Structure formats: C-alpha cells, structure tokens
Ligand SMILES: Cc1cc2nc3c(=O)[nH]c(=O)nc-3n(C[C@H](O)[C@H](O)[C@H](O)COP(=O)(O)OP(=O)(O)OC[C@H]3O[C@@H](n4cnc5c(N)ncnc54)[C@H](O)[C@@H]3O)c2cc1C
C-alpha cells in the first residue's frame with residue numbers, strides 16, 4: 185500500500201499584532217511549523233504502515249525552506265518527502281494549489297490513499313483536500329475522526345459532522361482529511377531524527393512535472409485578495425463586582441435570553 | 445511570470461510594506477525593501493507604498509466572456525426535510541445582494557420528500573426555488589449532490605453561488621468549484637457587492653481570525669463562497685410573498701464511491717455550531733465531576749456545552765464539543781466561558797459573538813480582553829449561586 189500525506193508549512197503563530205502608530209501589521213521572527221492538522225495525517229499514515237505495511241510519502245508545495253518540515257515528517261515516521269517548489273507555483277489559491285499538488289501525486293504514482301489535514305492554520309479554508317481529490321478524479325471524505333478498517337480495496341471510517349458521526353465506506357484510491365480526534369501524534373525518536381538528517385527530500389520544479397502553466401500560481405488562481413485588514417473588536421468590557429456577583433450576572437443572563 | 449518588484453530608485457526604506465505583509469516576506473536591506481522568497485504574491489504591500497515603488501507584474505490572463513452569467517443561487521441544505529438555519533439566512537442575504545445587482549435569488553434544494561420547503565424558502569426571501577426530489581437523494585453525499593449542482597449551474601449559469609459553511613457545505617463546495625474551475629472563498633463573514641464591476645466582495649477571517657481578507661473572483665463564474673452560519677440574520681418570514689417553485693425532472697441515478705453506512709446523532713442540544721447559547725468550560729472547572737455544574741447551567745439556559753482543548757485532552761468532554769482553532773468555530777448569541785484562560789487558539793473559534801461572559805479566578809486572564817461581562821472569582825462557588833438564582837427567577 186502506498187499512502188501520500190499532504191503537509192503544509194505554516195507560520196508557528198497566528199498572532200497578528202497591530203502597530204499602534206502606523207496602523208499596520210507586525211509579524212516578526214515567526215518560525216515555521218508543520219500545519220497542526222497535518223501532524224495527525226502523518227501519524228495516521230505511519231500507524232497504517234506499522235499495522236499492515238505501507239510506504240508513506242510526504243508531499244508539500246512551498247518555498248525551498250519547506251524542505252525542513254518534510255525532514256521533520258521523516259523524523260515522525262514517513263519514508264520520503266517530495267517538495268513542489270518553483271517561482272511559477274507562487275501566488276496559488278486553493279484551486280491552483282490543488283492542481284499543483286495533483287502534479288506531484290501523478291509523479292509519485294500508484295497510490296492507494298491520500299491523507300490531508302482538515303485545514304491549514306494560516307488560511308483555514310479546508311478546500312485543498314476535496315479539490316485535490318476532484319482534480320485527480322478520486323473519491324473523498326472530509327473530517328475523519330477514526331479509521332475502522334482499511335484493506336486493498338476499501339477504507340471504512342468515521343466522519344465527524346455537525347450532527348454527530350457518520351460511518352462511511354470508501355472505495356480506494358481515495359482521499360480523506362483528518363481531524364484532531366483521530367490520534368495523538370508521537371514525538372520524533374532519536375533514531376528517526378538520524379534517518380531524517382541523512383535523507384534527501386526530492387525537489388520537483390516546473391520542469392519536473394507536466395504542467396499547464398495557465399493553471400499554476402497567480403495565473404491559475406481565480407480568486408484574488410483585494411485587501412486585508414485587522415478586525416477591530418470594540419468591546420465594552422464590564423466587570424461585575426461586589427458581593428452579589430451571581431445575582432447581577434443572573435439578571436444580565438435573563439435579560440439576554442428573554443430578548444432573543 | 446508574475447512577480448512583485450521593488451523599484452529601488454523610488455524606495456525610501458520607510459518599512460510600510462514590511463508591516464503590511466501578512467507573510468513576513470519583505471525585509472529592508474541597505475535602506476531598500478527586498479522581497480524574500482516566501483512571498484506569496486498576495487499583493488497586500490502594493491497599496492501600502494506611498495511612493496509607488498512596488499510594481500506588481502501580473503500575467504495576461506485570457507479573459508472569458510462571463511456576461512451571460514446572471515442571478516444569485518443559494519444551496520439550501522436540509523436534513524430529513526428540515527432546512528438548516530443557514531439556508532434561510534442565506535436566502536435573506538441573497539435577496540439583499542440581488543437587489544443591488546437587480547437579479548433574482550434562487551434556492552436549490554435536493555433531497556427526498558422536500559417539496560414543502562419551496563414555500564418556506566420563498567417566505568424567507570427567495571424569488572425562485574428549484575427542487576429535485578427523489579428517494580436516492582435522501583442522504584447528503586458530496587459526490588451525488590456535487591454532480592447535480594454542477595449540471596444545474598452549467599445549464600442555468602448563475603453569477604453567484606452561496607453555500608452554508610456547515611460541515612457538509614464546506615465539503616461540497618470545493619467539489620463544485622474545482623470541477624467548474626472557478627474561485628471559492630471559504631467561510632465568509634461579510635458579503636458585499638461592488639456594483640461598478642459587478643463583483644461579489646467576499647470577506648473572511650484568516651490566521652485564526654486575526655486578519656480579515658476581502659477576496660474577489662473577477663474573471664471566472666460563478667463566484668462561489670461558503671458562508672459561516674449565524675453571521676447573517678434571516679428575514680422575517682412572509683408567507684404571502686410570491687415566488688416560483690420549479691420541480692426539476694429527476695435525472696438518472698448517480699453512482700458514488702462513497703457510501704454512508706450509518707449515522708450516530710449527538711444528543712439533542714449537543715450541536716455547538718447551531719447553538720444560540722453555549723456554556724463552555726476550561727481546565728479551571730477543576731475536575732470532570734464539576735462539569736455537571738456547567739451542564740446544569742446550560743440546560744437551564746437552553747444551551748449547548750462547549751470545551752477547551754485542555755478539557756477535551758483530559759477526557760472530560762468529547763472532541764465534538766471543542767471550540768477553537770483545532771475544534772469548531774461557533775457563533776452563538778451568548779457564550780459563557782467558565783475557567784477558560786482565553787488562549788489565542790481558543791478565542792480563534794469565537795466568531796462574532798454578541799455577548800461573551802467570562803468567569804475566571806485570575807483577573808489577568810486573557811479571556812477578559814474579549815469578554816463583554818467578566819467576573820473574577822472561583823467558578824465552583826459562583827456557579828451554584830448562579831444556578832440557584834436563575835432557577836428562582838425563571
Ligand atoms: C496548535 C494548537 C492548537 C490549539 N487548538 C486549540 C483549540 O482548538 N481550542 C482550545 O481551546 N485550545 C486549543 N489549543 C490550546 C490552547 O493554547 C490552550 O492551551 C487551551 O485553550 C487552554 O485551555 P484552558 O483555558 O481550559 O486551560 P488553562 O490555560 O489551564 O486555563 C485555565 C483557566 O482557569 C482559571 N481557573 C483556575 N481555577 C479556577 C477556578 N476555581 N475558578 C475560575 N477560574 C479558574 C485559570 O485562571 C486559567 O485562566 C491549541 C494549542 C495549539 C498549540
């Protein structure tokens with residue numbers, strides 16, 4: 185069995201600070217990390233490998249420095265990393281990202297399962313997984329919280345929904361996106377860290393894949409960011425004090441629920 | 445190839461662009477701005493430059509003729525013949541947008557035994573309803589619903605398609621948009637119209653709600669967005685409103701490689717994405733047993749129970765109740781945070797909440813920065829008093 189895990193490099197914090205004088209964003213010295221949801225995707229793939237034998241390949245699209253997070257993924261148990269990196273890929277929205285990732289998948293070939301995180305912490309779109317599946321023409325299910333059974337032909341799993349859970353049977357090859365509930369990611373072992381140090385991440389540039397240039401990067405992105413701004417939360421904060429706090433709060437709560 | 449370039453002769457090294465860049469991709473070297481390789485070409489820096497020193501080179505894109513796309517579509521999600529709240533919110537908002545563009549708003553409903561939903565959607569603002577009613581459409585299925593939506597969009601050519609950002613909606617929308625090769629903006633909280641260019645301005649939170657981005661889809665149609673539940677208020681229903689209900693011929697059955705075997709529904713009131721009131725607990729509640737206090741408060745108020753990750757990781761409440769960046773985003777009218785520190789990853793899950801109440805023993809807890817009402821104190825003492833007080837007054 186061959187499993188591909190999609191791994192995105194994201195900023196380590198989402199804090200956006202506002203410069204009070206210039207009214208602009210300050211983002212300084214932010215380290216990059218593996219997108220938190222993708223750590224569950226990695227762990228799940230490695231568990232399948234341990235249970236039934238599989239080759240697990242990490243795939244990322246990003247700047248050359250994203251090689252580091254693929255190496256980190258190797259220290260967490262994946263076998264090999266591929267990084268799609270080229271200036272021609274830059275400026276991609278979710279549609280162009282999915283297309284570019286699909287080129288990497290085609291290069292890797294003969295896969296049975298693709299695992300993505302539910303969403304990336306910088307964009308929170310949760311669109312790349314389903315879009316990638318559609319671009320490849322395979323079935324997908326989002327928000328998987330448990331894999332019940334997997335064999336050469338099918339995967340049976342639990343999906344978390346707004347109303348509860350659903351048990352789903354999917355024909356392979358397929359793509360799933362996973363939520364945090366699915367597992368508890370392990371820490372890298374010393375042995376794996378050594379292996380990671382010595383392994384090579386394969387870089388795929390524009391010339392290494394068979395791409396339609398019109399579908400890449402900014403050019404292949406139907407959506408454009410027109411502007412960005414920091415949301416202003418003008419909060420009227422009232423502290424409830426004194427000996428009758430609970431009584432005061434009770435009246436406030438009653439006021440709120442009677443009104444709505 | 446597209447690129448962002450600094451014109452060194454115009455750049456004065458003022459750093460405005462450095463601050464405007466959400467990706468930390470501009471650096472000042474020798475008093476001139478330099479674009480680093482991690483630039484994503486988002487273009488945020490261009491307008492920040494007062495000296496016109498930033499040149500955004502875009503590739504010529506072949507423009508398609510999109511003028512024949514007209515009208516606003518709402519995918520009206522339903523379950524067991526009952527519409528999701530967000531479907532009604534969207535027909536209301538769609539009507540407002542439609543008035544600006546001078547077009548109709550059309551709701552699409554797929555399901556089994558759903559023809560009665562037509563009147564309801566019209567009462568809430570739809571001008572037209574397209575229904576497809578068949579036993580094999582009973583359960584939501586991304587693939588089957590997606591393929592039908594694609595066929596309908598190709599036939600009718602709406603300029604805007606809005607879908608509720610529910611778990612089903614967020615899974616369905618990218619299926620449609622990537623097949624149609626058009627843009628999709630996730631989880632929008634503000635929708636406006638640029639009348640001059642006839643564009644939908646789609647504003648959404650990014651970076652866990654710390655930054656808002658307004659996104660447009662100028663050259664492809666339809667313009668697609670998923671919209672967060674509860675940010676728009678639905679209109680007051682008017683059952684005298686007139687509208688057209690079209691029952692579509694049922695197409696031949698679509699086969700799917702995704703098969704639903706069974707579902708397990710949460711207990712009533714456990715759905716935090718739909719709840720109007722949420723009582724949410726953090727580690728400060730002390731132990732699993734004390735959660736009963738929060739549950740009692742929640743049932744008195746008619747709300748649902750939420751939790752921080754710390755509580756879920758301790759096994760005190762299931763993951764389905766987790767609020768935050770790696771849990772769910774919630775938008776109740778009232779959110780009561782009990783013993784919650786207010787970590788940025790938790791607050792990221794709180795969207796446009798009218799009233800946040802926080803109870804925490806630490807006056808410095810960050811949760812007080814986002815709360816409308818705060819009480820400094822021990823929740824184990826305050827909760828029983830509060831419960832007693834509410835019971836006596838209700
Ligand atoms: C990548 C990532 C993703 C994350 N995603 C999420 C997420 O989705 N959701 C989430 O919630 N967290 C998330 N976290 C964790 C988050 O950073 C915090 O650790 C977590 O929210 C803290 O939970 P807490 O407030 O319950 O606990 P604590 O931080 O331990 O806070 C407990 C609070 O209770 C107060 N307290 C103590 N005793 C009492 C008392 N008797 N009465 C009243 N108050 C009392 C304390 O003053 C304190 O403020 C994430 C973290 C990371 C790194």
Ligand SMILES: Nc1ncnc2c1ncn2[C@@H]1O[C@H](COP(=O)(O)O)[C@@H](O)[C@H]1O
Nearest residue numbers: 190191245300301303304309310311312
């Ligand atoms: N640039 C990327 N490289 C690799 N995987 C990605 C990339 N962007 C998104 N993904 C995958 O798609 C998931 C959803 O991302 P998003 O749609 O951006 O929220 C992530 O959890 C990753 O698994």
